[in-house]
Structures are given as structure tokens and as C-alpha cells.
Amino acid sequence: MNTELSGQRARLLKEHLAYCEHNYQLWCHLFANSDHGQGWLNASQLGSVHYQAVDNTKYTQTYWLRLEPHLDKAQTAWLTLCLPVRIYHDMRVAEVLADQTGRQYPGVNPYPNDRMWLPDEKVRLNAHLNLWLRACCCADNMHHNLCQSP
DSSP states (O other), X not given: OOHHHHHXXXXXXXXXXXXXXXXXXXXXXXXXXXXXXXXXXXXXXXXXXXXXXXXXXXXEEEEEEEEEESSOHHHHHHHOEEEXXXXXXXXXXXXXXXXXXXXXXXXXXXXXXXXXXXXXXXXXXXXXXXXXXXXXXXXXXXXXXXXXXX
16 A cells, blocks of 8 residues: 555544544533433524434444434425434444445545545545534534534
8 A cells, every 4th residue: 555545544534533532522512411312402503403312232322313404395305414323432432324325434435436435425424413513512502612623
């Protein structure tokens, strides 16, 4: 493997883990007083986040999140995003497991590739989750230091 490619993989891995760690911090602040397996959060002007627990073990929890923008019904239908998110309490990270079609992403895609996938698609999914969780924190005027991106 050439050094440029391994350097890119290392950079993407660091960025991915930074988002996952920040997502975990946001998640813990948003759900610190919640015993419920389902509900919703206000994400300010972005929309709302609906969540439902689907798995709960000692060290991990899995949730389905529905990210629903505040738009008219015609636009909301095709912009709504459903994501499975796993919370790893032992590692202190929260990671998007797949997209709404169920496709799981490798840490880094080879690039170029036949399917035209970007090298950092998994990073982008976790960055998108981070954006919504930060909007939820900021909407509730909670922990303004968490409202900044990682």
C-alpha cells in the first residue's frame, strides 16, 4: 500500500472516531434523564429527531433514528432519513451502522471504484448524525460547548 493511501485512511479513521466520540457525548447529554425507549427531540430549525430503542444490552444500545426536516409534507417525505445508530458505552462512541437501505459502509472505500462511492461515506454519515444531535442540544440551550463540531 502506498504511503499516500495509508495516510488518507489514517486521516479518515481519526475523523470518523472524532465524530463518533462527539456523537456519544451529545447522546449522553440529550438522553441523560431519559428512561424511555422511544420519543422525539426538537432539532431547532432543522426539524425533529424521532428515536426508538431496538436493542439494549449491558454495554451497547441500538436505536432507529428518523431525522425529519421541518418542511411541507411533500418535501418531508423524500428528505426524511432513517438510520440505525449503535451506542457503545464501553468505548464511549455512537456510530451510524448503515444507511436507511441497510447498506453498511466500510471505514474507507477504495477510490476510484466501479460504484462511484466516495472514500469517506461512513465519515459523512456520522457527520450528518453529529449535525442533527448538535442541533438538538442547541435547540434546548444545553451545553453550548457541545454545539460546536468536533
